[in-house]
Amino acid sequence: MSETYNFLFKFLVIGSAGTGKSCILHQFIENKFKEDSNHTIGVEFGSKVVNVGGKSVKLQIWDTAGQERFRSVTRSYYRGAAGALLVYDITSRETYNALTNWLTDARTLASPNIVIVLVGNKKDLEQEREVTFLEASRFAQENELLFLETSALTGENVEETFLKCARSILTKIESGELDPERMGSGIQYGDASLRRLNRQNTSTKRPDCQC
Ligand SMILES: Nc1nc2c(ncn2[C@@H]2O[C@H](COP(=O)(O)OP(=O)(O)OP(=O)(O)O)[C@@H](O)[C@H]2O)c(=O)[nH]1
Numbered sequence: 206m207s208e209t210y211n212f213l214f215k216f217l218v219i220g221s222a223g224t225g226k227s228c229i230l231h232q233f234i235e236n237k238f239k240e241d242s243n244h245t246i247g248v249e250f251g252s253k254v255v256n257v258g259g260k261s262v263k264l265q266i267w268d269t270a271g272q273e274r275f276r277s278v279t280r281s282y283y284r285g286a287a288g289a290l291l292v293y294d295i296t297s298r299e300t301y302n303a304l305t306n307w308l309t310d311a312r313t314l315a316s317p318n319i320v321i322v323l324v325g326n327k328k329d330l331e332q333e334r335e336v337t338f339l340e341a342s343r344f345a346q347e348n349e350l351l352f353l354e355t356s357a358l359t360g361e362n363v364e365e366t367f368l369k370c371a372r373s374i375l376t377k378i379e380s381g382e383l384d385p386e387r388m389g390s391g392i393q394y395g396d397a398s399l400r401r402l403n404r405q406n407t408s409t410k411r412p413d414c415q416c
Pocket residue numbers: 220221222223224225226227228229239240241242243244245246269270271272326327328329330355356357358359
């Protein structure tokens with residue numbers, strides 16, 4: 206796909222170690238399951254241009270390490286993120302119980318307006334499920350999060366998760382709730398939008414205007 210886009214959004218992928226964050230990102234970008242995924246050291250990066258409601262949006266995605274020993278490094282990447290995927294593993298209650306801490310970090314260190322999608326990963330392991338869909342969706346509702354269950358293994362809902370987050374940010378931009386020009390919004394205009402804005406500015410000038 207062409208690198209011309211209307212917007213660029215900075216995204217974070219956060220959550221406890223082993224929940225499948227790197228596999229989700231890999232599935233989204235490469236359309237395949239990442240076999241032999243190792244613990245992330247610090248932070249990894251990926252990007253992809255997607256189409257959201259007729260607009261092309263470049264997602265700049267930072268996949269953070271879930272292990273506690275990298276927390277000080279990963280925290281430094283939170284600033285100015287427009288969206289986050291907060292991932293837990295549906296077969297591990299421990300990763301679900303840790304969500305409140307991750308949420309506090311995201312809301313205090315990133316932008317208070319950050320759009321967060323709660324992601325219950327490993328949906329393919331239904332037999333080993335420890336967290337029900339219903340309780341997680343209640344948690345999401347109480348904490349104003351979007352919510353989806355995914356499988357990085359089969360690819361189910363992986364792309365939808367990123368699109369859902371991007372769609373929500375775009376809606377907030379269009380309604381004026383989010384201002385892309387505010388410092389630290391995690392949003393930038395891409396070439397396509399800038400060209401349109403320039404055209405609009407030029408066409409609104411009076412013919413005799415010297416500016
Ligand atoms: N069955 C199944 N296994 C998965 C899925 N996603 C990830 N895994 C497995 O879960 C383990 C951890 O996946 P990673 O993507 O490395 O986890 P992570 O959250 O990035 O871990 P950290 O980098 O340590 O924070 C790996 O063994 C993956 O193969 C999934 O959707 N289904």
